Amino acid sequence: MLALQLLCNGIVTGCALGIVAVSFSLIYATTKIFHVAHAGVYTMGGYVAWSMLRHGFDAPVAFLIAILASTALGALIQGVLYARLEKRRATHLVVLIASLGTLAVIQNILASVYTANILRFDLPWGSQVFRLGGNVRLTMIQILTVVCSLAAYAGVMWFSNGTILGKQIRAVASNPFLAEITRLQPRRVHIYVMAIASALVCVPGILVPLDLGLQPYNGVTPLLTATIAMIAGGVGSITGAFVLAIVIAELQNMSLLFIPGEWSIGVTFFIFVIFMLFRPTGLFAAAR
């Protein structure tokens, strides 16, 4: 019975992680920046939502404001930081260090304003429990997480394949030079990608803390797991990132039957090492 409950929990965390992985994958495939600060954007979304609820806004309005704030932050990081560095032909290493610095700034501003203590959301409707046959319990928030994540995934697939901007983004990702000479303006597209991905990552950024609470330094582990999912799924494949995130979350949850929870980072990392050694291009890698 415990196994069944863990299986369901795995799907919930996996869906949320999947959206983190998909959003990171969008950025990484298009801008080639290993955007470590994405963990900061993820964390900030939850804090904005928490503050807005505190100020008496309704939940949907508060969440919308949080998503807008994340979008703005993402566009700001790209426009002010990464674009400037790119203009100066900064090396990959310099961009990475700047990104890490941004992560430190966001996390510690949050820690200074809200303290490093855990903050909990106070939403009575969220902890409503549903029973799925037998003893498997899911809260309203967990069901909402799965529904929103699947919707976000479907939205990204439609956006990426069905809209002009989505096609432009894929064009810039696959060949920036060709995109430049066909007047696609990669710099502008990069800002759009960062804004969209930051809005996306805000969805799990709000939903996961609704269940588990907020902490300023909590973004790094999900981002690490998500990047591992992205690599294992094959860089550039949205479906790969999403599916592998669910698989990794399942393995993590199932491992709880044998290994105490504080070692789950070890399980994740073990999966990464296996992939790195035996299939570094990932499972869903597109033929190049």
Next chain:
Amino acid sequence: MDFWFSYIALASIYVLLGLSTNLLVGIAGIFSVSQAAVFGVGAYIVAFFLMNDILSFLPALGIAAICCVALNILVTLPALRVSGDYFVVTSFGIQLLATAVFTNWTGGTGGANGLPGIPPPDLVGKALESTGQVVTLCLTGMVLGCLIFWLVMRSPFGRLLRAIREDELAVAAAGKSVLRAKVSAAALAGAFAGSAGGLYATFLSFIDPSSFDLDASILLLTMVVVGGARTLAGSIIGPFLLLALPQILTLVDIPTTIAAAARQLIYGVLLITFMLFRPQGLAGEKL
């Protein structure tokens, strides 16, 4: 006086760490946020041997250094074989994993409470009890480290590393193994970090996981970035400047609850500012 002693001892330990980070990040060009983890492994190993009275200080330090070399080779080899970005993931993973081990393996590391009462270092059977002697030991360690760094950078191996930073493809075309050079640099960085860990454990006589977490790795990176990448001077200036920062902050009236966050915030701002306006740091070369 005690303050100056501990400042100089800590700064010399951090210079060793700065040299290590500089070798890895500045010279070999490998982005790493797991330096503090390696530092911690060295510290815990030396603490283990000294507290259980198994070995004296120097052999323990040697074993810690060797373990850290092995750890760094094990960590860098599979990731760098594929690509640099894989190592970013690896180093984050190693750092988080190491923090989990330091915090949760209560039998070996004392868990979150840390290990108190690590005996002072001893040389040729004589314990160094006075602060002055320990400070001298740390300074000697720093000078030795700087000498080794300087000699390595002048050697053919050092020139090979510089060449890789200029043009990796040309080096590969000249028949040199880029992967082997990078992994060797990482191994040497491991030896520096491991020895620094041993000195740190015996100097403070107390270690806990908070000295070896992700924030500590970010501090090490900030030291190298501020001091300047790829030079000996940079690796010395950075630690001395940044270790003075907490003292300066005590002059400003910040509530103690957010002091740690404020410090980390400053490191983050320094990282961004230097990358935007002066990537070579105060006394370094092009990063």
